[in-house]
Amino acid sequence: MADILKIGSYQFQSRLLLGTGKFPDLDIQQQAVDASETEILTFAIRRLNIDNPDNPNFLERLDLKKYTLLPNTAGAQTAEEAVRIARLAKASGLCDMIKVEVIGDMRTLLPDPIGTLKATEMLVKEGFIVLPYTSDDPMLARHLIEAGAHAIMPGASPIGSGLGLLNPHYLSFIIEECEGKVPVIIDAGVGSPADVAVAMELGADGVLLNTAVAGAKDPVLMAEAMKLAIQAGRKGYVAGRIPKKRYANASSPMEMMIE
């Protein structure tokens, strides 16, 4: 069974996208990346020190041939800033994919819907493969699809909060909205493997996470747990779960009950 995730012209076996921020050190980061078996690494362009190539850089430690890089525009508060950061990324030759982050508020780090849509429209026109980080508003997802986004990345809850999926109902509306059009990657707020499984069982095409791994007591073991949770949730979704019932449903035939 070839169960492939397609984003734009790219194809992936893994459905786990991993961020590279906040690991205790570069060794642990590398081991966690390995354990996760991710194929897509995301990072803030602002951390690349593009203007100062002499500085040490987390990317140097990774075998870049093994990964597709998904730079993000973290730090942008307007569409214009996001576009400017995206162009920097492209100019560096690292990747033509870009995760749009236009943050509206420093406390919740929730995405600004207006700026996100505008940046998506602009970057699609410039030829990027655009993956916007967005709220869980299904109507905004529709606008982003119409603007040409190549994937929709709704937040489960605030970045790094570990709150999991606050509104699975609207996330499932977004999944319906995107079906047959573009993949849905649940992004932000995931705290544990169970959250990942819930997301995949809703029918999401993938999950992006960072803090849940980097901030765990044992990041490498958690990275492996997340890899397994992605697979468990995906296979569980494909396998077709049992319906929920108010009352019980005996697994042992009742006609054999002791009389």
Add this chain to the structure above:
Amino acid sequence: MADILKIGSYQFQSRLLLGTGKFPDLDIQQQAVDASETEILTFAIRRLNIDNPDNPNFLERLDLKKYTLLPNTAGAQTAEEAVRIARLAKASGLCDMIKVEVIGDMRTLLPDPIGTLKATEMLVKEGFIVLPYTSDDPMLARHLIEAGAHAIMPGASPIGSGLGLLNPHYLSFIIEECEGKVPVIIDAGVGSPADVAVAMELGADGVLLNTAVAGAKDPVLMAEAMKLAIQAGRKGYVAGRIPKKRYANASSPMEMMIE
């Protein structure tokens, strides 16, 4: 890392206990059992046709050397019936472990607390390794431990309901109650891999399920998903998840924000 589940004198690598009821046919059952990598199979003694050994029997299809059998007393509505069924199981030479099921109600299939405790007391005295299926009442779990139960098996929700963990709070109280004494196996009501992960992340030592696999559209694939979910949840628990926060927690350093 040897992460071993111990029940009485037994030791297991796998933390998934699989029931054998309601599979579409014996071939699918066998493949699902293989895919699950379970080491413990549970089944209703009443289904064994012990009195009529000429009848075909699901156990014949399995390589019994690979599995520890955990017969259950399904069908019993009183402690005395459960004890009688348990003795039948022992007499058959299959196993000295017994899962006590004393069902109080045919609609919810919830366990009868009084009969469950009484049967546990009686069977412990007769030398069984006793695993009672019980409600999620932490105080009843304490009585069962005092009675000598070798594991506590609280239901997540009604058997076969697929409702998942209705009361994770009290399940975690039971896990606290049992810590350092006996393992906790979440039993009944699990519907999907995410439910399994939630149970393991609470700190449960294992999960027993049946309908969630046997009743899935693709039972073999679901068995594999459950195996992965057990591992994901267990590793996630050991790895130590991030705390939950009301607001966000940036994964990219904010001091690098575009000014």
Add this chain to the structure above:
Amino acid sequence: MADILKIGSYQFQSRLLLGTGKFPDLDIQQQAVDASETEILTFAIRRLNIDNPDNPNFLERLDLKKYTLLPNTAGAQTAEEAVRIARLAKASGLCDMIKVEVIGDMRTLLPDPIGTLKATEMLVKEGFIVLPYTSDDPMLARHLIEAGAHAIMPGASPIGSGLGLLNPHYLSFIIEECEGKVPVIIDAGVGSPADVAVAMELGADGVLLNTAVAGAKDPVLMAEAMKLAIQAGRKGYVAGRIPKKRYANASSPMEMMIE
């Protein structure tokens, strides 16, 4: 519409039962009791200083003709202790109703199912009107009904925790179990008016609470809020709520949409 709560031989207009512990002072307690419009006051017999009638007593401040007293056996850890305390209450002439509390654990204050059932059996035989505080185990509720309990009082969550209804599903099973037999009073763990409304909308016959009022910043105002929540939830239950739907249901006719 006479919507009467019947417990044993008693009848009440109000469905709110109020505990009398932990109020900041007796003035506030009295005002809160007034604002709640409760007709049933519960209190720990141990607080009555029955052995030392010279001590000041919270009951002295209340016009006892206006209330039915529901003494409880708080402090009992065995059935025998509960029975002894209940007899003290009866001997004082205050009331023939008794709320059975047999606590199994000092950290969770959850009721001991075995001791609770035993105390209920004993006190019913002695002619008390018995209201056992119990877990949310529907099978234990059945045993308590069979033992002759005059109401079932399942906890919503641990006493004073404010966690609300941890398991509304099993509470609704208890309500089904008791229907046409005895009233169900949700007892313990309620934190806010919304919790009260949820309980009443499940079909509970009443709610007993204490800390949620006594521990509020403004206990008197909270008492009034709880009174209103009881009425709101009860009327909402009787009025018959709309079903839940996955998608929307226009309140304005769609045929009048602008074309």
Add this chain to the structure above:
Amino acid sequence: MADILKIGSYQFQSRLLLGTGKFPDLDIQQQAVDASETEILTFAIRRLNIDNPDNPNFLERLDLKKYTLLPNTAGAQTAEEAVRIARLAKASGLCDMIKVEVIGDMRTLLPDPIGTLKATEMLVKEGFIVLPYTSDDPMLARHLIEAGAHAIMPGASPIGSGLGLLNPHYLSFIIEECEGKVPVIIDAGVGSPADVAVAMELGADGVLLNTAVAGAKDPVLMAEAMKLAIQAGRKGYVAGRIPKKRYANASSPMEMMIE
């Protein structure tokens, strides 16, 4: 205690806003409006038959001096349509308040964020008192406040779904966002009095509902229940609820425990 709801230049004692669609008949509607003690009635302008004043009209039955009318733009799918409908309402002389509804999808009836913001900007400039029906996206709420909206009306769940508050976490972010600026009226999706109490306890300034009353088995009794739930939730919020705790908190002093 004068606890006043202010919207633009208006002041209200009641915090319940009631819609007028889908009642079984005009008699029941009138009785339900009376029982609710609402001061604000909302209705779709398209239902007014403004072009055909000979048609019977639900407003004729109401004593319009008692109510502030809040016409809505139901049926609009673009900002321009909403503005056109709002002007019709103003021209009729009924009110200078307008509830902006720009619906993006006929199945979920979720509001279109882009059209809603645009219509709000346009109508504020034309001097309306503008109350936009919006998603639960806190960043969109911020844009709407900046555009001059006089209240924010986030949906709890899809219109008429009865699902209650799908994402109380983000609704509470919106309430924080609006604090000291404009009131927050939870609008759409409420199913029962408990939902109303939850909304008010979050700190919402009011709740607008329609189907939950009009579609109840007894709409008049449900209207009364909703009135009580608004008061219960509001008073509960002002009174200051107890904190939630993992374990118990005895309401009877433990030092009086039986030794």
